[in-house]
Amino acid sequence: MPHDKPLCVGGRPIAAHLRARAPHLTRRVVERLLDELPVYAELPQEEVAGDIADIVQHSLRQFADVLERRRPVRPADLHRQRDSAAQRAEEGVPLDAILTAYQIGAAMGWNEIADGVGPGDLPDFQEALSCLLDFQRQLTSVVSGSYLEARRLIDSQEHGGRHALMTALLSGEPLGRVIHRTGLRPAACYVVMTLAFAAHPDENGTGQRARVAARRKIRRVRSVLDGFAGEPALTTLDGSGGTVLLPVPAAPPWESLCEVVAQATKAADTLITAAAELAGPAGVPAAVTQSAEVMDVVRRTGRAPGLYRLADVLLDYQLSRPSEALRGLAGLLEPLDSKPELLLTLECYLARDLDRRGTGAALHIHPNTVAYRIRRICELTGLDPARPTDLQLINAALVARRSLGSP
Structure with missing residues (x-):
């Protein structure tokens, strides 16, 4: 009206x-x-x-x-x-x-x-x-x-472009077609990371709460990674971990990468173990393989959460490579297979730099008992931790056993 x-x-x-x-x-x-x-x-x-x-x-x-x-x-x-x-x-x-x-x-x-x-x-x-x-x-x-x-x-197009770029980098396929199709160019370098997440307490169970907790954990980790890179990182992550390609103009200080993992751990409120390598676009597939192998060594050897590189696990990594020598090294300690208390004492003794008192305290036994067990190990294997050459063999044999999955 x-x-x-x-x-x-x-x-x-x-x-x-x-x-x-x-x-x-x-x-x-x-x-x-x-x-x-x-x-x-x-x-x-x-x-x-x-x-x-x-x-x-x-x-x-x-x-x-x-x-x-x-x-x-x-x-x-x-x-x-x-x-x-x-x-x-x-x-x-x-x-x-x-x-x-x-x-x-x-x-x-x-x-x-x-x-x-x-x-x-x-x-x-x-x-x-x-x-x-x-x-x-x-x-x-x-x-x-x-x-x-x-x-x-826009986000859908960008996500699709980033996914295509990551797929091309991981597979090693020529990047020209991806660049032409998406307009995205690879970075000069990538920090290639393999991540392993511990489960958050809220992920216990199979209901909606667990799924939400897993997604929240992933989102918080991505936020930290994106903040470090200054742009969205290329990621394939689920609740247990995954692969990350962090675009960087040049090799960042190792300390800064350790800090990123520490920040992601704090943001996700759960433990994170990571392995990292630096690579140019053409070297990404090999770097992914190597970081995954380093992660496998870290897990097998029971190392603490944190960030690792190949230099941190050189001996374990090398001895985990398939070879005839690997079984021979592991076999040096076969006489102890039926005596788990001797194997445990040996590992503890080496971890404490051959300190009988420290080993005894850790195992809740008397130092004299430690000395007795070490003598038994020498008798059964013919290897004496007190001899430098034998000590190297014992360490190598322990690594070989872990690599082969021996108990």
């Missing part, structure tokens, strides 16, 4: 006044956006003076039309705001900054309307406020929906 009398405040029609003040008000809104929202200040000046200013003025004039017609705007009439939100999403402007910009524009427009309001203006003032709230609600809904849909498509 048409209204004969326009909404007025201070003796002037609100719609006409707002429409006349729109150019001046637009300049003031844009200045405030640049002053209060750093992300807008980082946009090209041409875009700020063009697209951003245009959408501000268009929204102000559109609200003036709403006040003049005294009926809500149709969703189809908000197509320019919808397109603008999608463009900001492509540019990486955060949604909260966009919504804040609309709130700033609405507040400044309302202050312009409210200037000079008197007691007699209350009915029109209240109706104008109701129109503003409805207009702002529709704007928020349309802008948010358009932005999120655009981000979903």
